[in-house]
Amino acid sequence: MTARPAASVVVVNWNGGDLLQDCLRSLAADAEGAGGVEIVLVDNASEDGSAEVAQRTFDSLRVVQRQRNEGFAAGANAGIRASGGEFVVLVNNDARVEPGFLAAILEPMRRPGGEDVAAVTGRVLLADRYRPAPAGTGPDEGLVGHDGSRWVRVGPDEAGHRLLNSTGNLMTRSGNGRDRDWLSPEDSPPAAVDVFGFNGGCAALRRSALDQVGLLEARLFMYFEDTDLSWRLRRAGWRIVHAHGAVTQHQHAASSGTATAFFQIHNTRNRLLVALAQAPWPVILRALARTPGIDAALVYCWQRWPGWSHALIDEAGRPLPLLETFRALAREVRVPEFRLGFAQYAKDHPKIGKPLSDEFYLTPDV
Numbered sequence: 001m002t003a004r005p006a007a008s009v010v011v012v013n014w015n016g017g018d019l020l021q022d023c024l025r026s027l028a029a030d031a032e033g034a035g036g037v038e039i040v041l042v043d044n045a046s047e048d049g050s051a052e053v054a055q056r057t058f059d060s061l062r063v064v065q066r067q068r069n070e071g072f073a074a075g076a077n078a079g080i081r082a083s084g085g086e087f088v089v090l091v092n093n094d095a096r097v098e099p100g101f102l103a104a105i106l107e108p109m110r111r112p113g114g115e116d117v118a119a120v121t122g123r124v125l126l127a128d129r130y131r132p133a134p135a136g137t138g139p140d141e142g143l144v145g146h147d148g149s150r151w152v153r154v155g156p157d158e159a160g161h162r163l164l165n166s167t168g169n170l171m172t173r174s175g176n177g178r179d180r181d182w183l184s185p186e187d188s189p190p191a192a193v194d195v196f197g198f199n200g201g202c203a204a205l206r207r208s209a210l211d212q213v214g215l216l217e218a219r220l221f222m223y224f225e226d227t228d229l230s231w232r233l234r235r236a237g238w239r240i241v242h243a244h245g246a247v248t249q250h251q252h253a254a255s256s257g258t259a260t261a262f263f264q265i266h267n268t269r270n271r272l273l274v275a276l277a278q279a280p281w282p283v284i285l286r287a288l289a290r291t292p293g294i295d296a297a298l299v300y301c302w303q304r305w306p307g308w309s310h311a312l313i314d315e316a317g318r319p320l321p322l323l324e325t326f327r328a329l330a331r332e333v334r335v336p337e338f339r340l341g342f343a344q345y346a347k348d349h350p351k352i353g354k355p356l357s358d359e360f361y362l363t364p365d366v
Contacts, residue, residue, distance in 0.1 A: 006035070007036065008085030009038070010083060012093060072200070090205070095127075105122050106120070122242075190244040200225060209238050
């Protein structure tokens with residue numbers, strides 16, 4: 001009889017290519033010293049053969065092959081159900097873990113007194129190096145910090161700064177979930193242990209807590225599924241903490257990009273859905289007030305006519321001229337129609353438990 005693993009690592013993949021192999025290689029090396037760890041790869045109907053390559057390369061890898069791409073949350077849920085560990089570790093397929101990652105991210109839940117910790121979020125570094133954007137940099141180029149600063153990637157032989165991607169998730173006054181310490185220097189002082197939510201690409205979850213509040217909301221498809229689950233865990237009385245020593249290096253937005261229509265529509269819709277279902281009314285009202293009319297219109301169109309709404313905006317999220325709209329229709333690539341209405345979502349995820357203290361959802365919108 002096979003012994004139950006102490007922890008299960010779940011990696012969700014969609015056309016991960018060489019990045020997936022790098023991710024699994026780093027996990028396999030770290031798991032050797034962690035003891036009792038299984039690695040589960042969930043493949044969301046990739047077309048690049050990356051899952052097959054991984055299965056041939058890593059003997060102990062468990063592969064869950066799905067017939068269609070139903071998004072990160074559905075894939076992660078499939079991996080959680082297929083795994084057996086008391087703790088579940090989620091790692092992005094475009095990230096590499098540094099040595100000691102698994103021990104560090106599991107330690108807060110294993111230590112005496114950690115029985116009320118449902119999730120641990122690690123420290124995510126951007127894999128590339130960056131420098132401040134020079135004058136004349138286009139509005140769609142580079143990465144933009146919470147303070148408005150803009151950074152551009154440098155070449156492999158150029159000097160640059162190592163920056164943070166995340167030390168957990170914050171909730172702003174207008175219901176916007178965002179990465180804590182986004183684009184802060186790598187050598188910044190350690191972040192506070194207590195944090196509103198976990199980063200879904202670098203986190204450990206307690207299975208018994210998931211049994212209580214449910215898994216990730218698959219109908220969100222992508223984005224804000226970790227924020228939604230963080231709300232539910234917190235309202236049920238569980239803690240979420242940060243582990244400074246659990247480090248990954250992440251190729252930011254390698255799967256979908258942040259300047260695409262796909263990102264804009266899903267990010268806006270899911271932000272409003274999660275705020276409506278979980279946040280107090282002042283946060284909900286601010287969320288609605290801060291949503292531009294064009295964004296709200298695009299979300300509505302996508303809910304009603306998913307194919308047409310993707311053809312009405314360009315890759316940067318700008319409305320297309322009429323001629324370009326018809327051209328876009330000819331080359332449109334559909335995504336699964338996970339149309340989830342506000343009423344249905346709020347019904348499925350009622351505001352159970354106690355409201356959170358102000359510190360967790362009153363981060364200023366800057």
